[in-house]
Amino acid sequence: MRSLFSVTLLLLLALTLAVEANKRAKHHKGAKSDKSRPASECTAAETQYGKCVPDHGDCGDGLREATCKDRTDKIHCRIPCNWKKDISDCKYKFGAWSSCDAGTNTKSRSGTLKRALFNADCQSTVKVSKPCSHKPKKTRGHKKKNGL
Structure with missing residues (x-):
């Protein structure tokens, strides 16, 4: 009975540590969001960016085209309001x-x-x-x- 309790406690501890590590990795300040970067392997100097086009109205969240070589991706962007x-x-x-x-x-x-x-x-x-x-x-x- 003690061994079952020990194994259960050990598994619970391992699960808790894994969840905490996952939370830290998601909220790490140095990590960049994938939605702002094109999925291609081009550098920023090789990539041509289009104008940011807001989803609604004149400002707010929108999309811009990022073109490199023969690939065109849509990436998220934001136009500040009142600008x-x-x-x-x-x-x-x-x-x-x-x-x-x-x-x-x-x-x-x-x-x-x-x-x-x-x-x-x-x-x-x-x-x-x-x-x-x-x-x-x-x-x-x-x-x-x-x-x-």
Whole structure:
């Protein structure tokens, strides 16, 4: 009876260790997801990437084509919402926003290219603009004045 209990306990311990090892392997931070990488054996320099096309609307999860030699794969991608579609594969370092132009009610800023993703053709500098805010920003340390 003791030997049966010992074997059962040993098997339970082995099963627990196997499950924990599997969990650690799945959630390892250094591991890359298979869905973002094409299944071919081509390097990133040899692969030509298409534009990311969102599944619904202008942003969110989508697919892009990755072509190398005679093989074309669809890989998962994501376009951040509230971002410019024409520069989505390019990363820029932007300066501060300009003051509000009263004539057009917009403010703008320019950015210089930091890096191009997926071998994208990127402009070396870009200029983006947005409507001016109607509310003035509160600065830290200022409290709302109550009529008391």
